[in-house]
Amino acid sequence: MESEIFVSPALLKEYRDTPILLRNEDKIDHIQLEALISGIASVVLKSKVIQPRQNLSICRDPEDNMLLECCLEAGADTLITGDKDLLDLKELPFNLEILTPREFVEKENQEEIE
Numbered sequence: 001m002e003s004e005i006f007v008s009p010a011l012l013k014e015y016r017d018t019p020i021l022l023r024n025e026d027k028i029d030h031i032q033l034e035a036l037i038s039g040i041a042s043v044v045l046k047s048k049v050i051q052p053r054q055n056l057s058i059c060r061d062p063e064d065n066m067l068l069e070c071c072l073e074a075g076a077d078t079l080i081t082g083d084k085d086l087l088d089l090k091e092l093p094f095n096l097e098i099l100t101p102r103e104f105v106e107k108e109n110q111e112e113i114e
Contacts, residue, residue, distance in 0.1 A: 004073035005047040010066040012049070015040045017107040050074055058092065071096050080104045 007015075013034045019040065023033045028080055052069035059065050066083050071079050071094075081087065099107065 008070040
């Protein structure tokens with residue numbers, strides 16, 4: 001199954017700021033920083049940038065709402081995340097399946113078998 005990746009300007013800003021913040025807080029070393037930046041860059045290069053038009057206040061962590069806003073604007077079917085606040089969401093005002101990376105891979109493998 002072909003998947004598309006969507007990002008918003010707010011997500012791009014977070015992708016830019018987070019690696020440096022982790023390095024400045026000594027949570028990752030220089031080699032890990034370079035690997036993280038390289039990984040983020042490879043994903044961003046394959047992504048479509050969209051501008052969400054709706055502000056949402058759904059998640060208990062307000063910073064996570066930008067992911068939901070991006071999904072809503074993109075018409076995404078699935079959000080893949082390890083974020084507990086997002087994974088704990090049971091009801092959304094739009095159709096979106098929120099899966100862990102493991103759940104997503106298992107679902108994709110199951111669909112290939114069928």
